[in-house]
Amino acid sequence: AQSVTQLDSHVSVSEGTPVLLRCNYSSSYSPSLFWYVQHPNKGLQLLLKYTSAATLVKGINGFEAEFKKSETSFHLTKPSAHMSDAAEYFCVVSLGSTLTFGKGTMLLVSP
C-alpha cells in the first residue's frame, strides 16, 4: 500500500518570503512522487516529479522538492512567494499507473 500525508492543511506566507509545504510518503517500494497545483476553477497542473534520478527536483515557477528516503519526505519549497502562487497543492505518490493524492495544502499569500 502507498500513501502520502500532507502535514499542513493551510500555510500562510507573505509575498517575498520562503514557502515550505511538507509531505511524507509511505510506500513498500521505490515510489514516484509528484507535486500538483490546483488553482481555483482550473485543472490540476504538474509542478514537478521525482522518479529515482536526482534527489533534488526542480519544477516550474521556481518550485523545487527534495526526496529524502531516510525521512520518507518530499517537501516542496520556493525561495520567494508570489501572489500568483496562492492555490492548493497536492503531494502525490505513484507505484503503478494510478496516482494516490494527499489531502492537499492550501497556500495563502498575503501582500
Next chain:
Amino acid sequence: GAGVSQTPSNKVTEKGKYVELRCDPISGHTALYWYRQSLGQGPEFLIYFQGTGAADDSGLPNDRFFAVRPEGSVSTLKIQRTERGDSAVYLCASSWTSETDNEQFFGPGTRLTVL
C-alpha cells in the same frame, strides 16, 4: 493545443437519477483516468483505461458506477441511481501511456450535485 475537456462542467440531478459524464482526452493519449474529488479532499482514483479496455477499476465504489471508452478516445463515466454522497467533482486525466512516470494531464472537472 487542446487539453483534456470534460462536459458538462456542472451537473445537478435528483437522488435516484442516472447521469453520464464525458471526457475528451488529449489526442493521441492512450491512457485515460477518472478520479473523484470530494470537498476538502484530494482526488481519489476510480478507474483507468489503456486503449479501449479498463486496465484497473479497483477504485469504483460500487456497481452503480461504470465507465466505457469504446473507441479508445472519448470516455463516459456512468452513475446509476445517484445518491447524495455521489456529489463531488469528477476529474478526468490522460497520458501518452500508462507507465508510472508519465505525466497525467487533467481536465477542469465536472461538478456533480445530487439533491
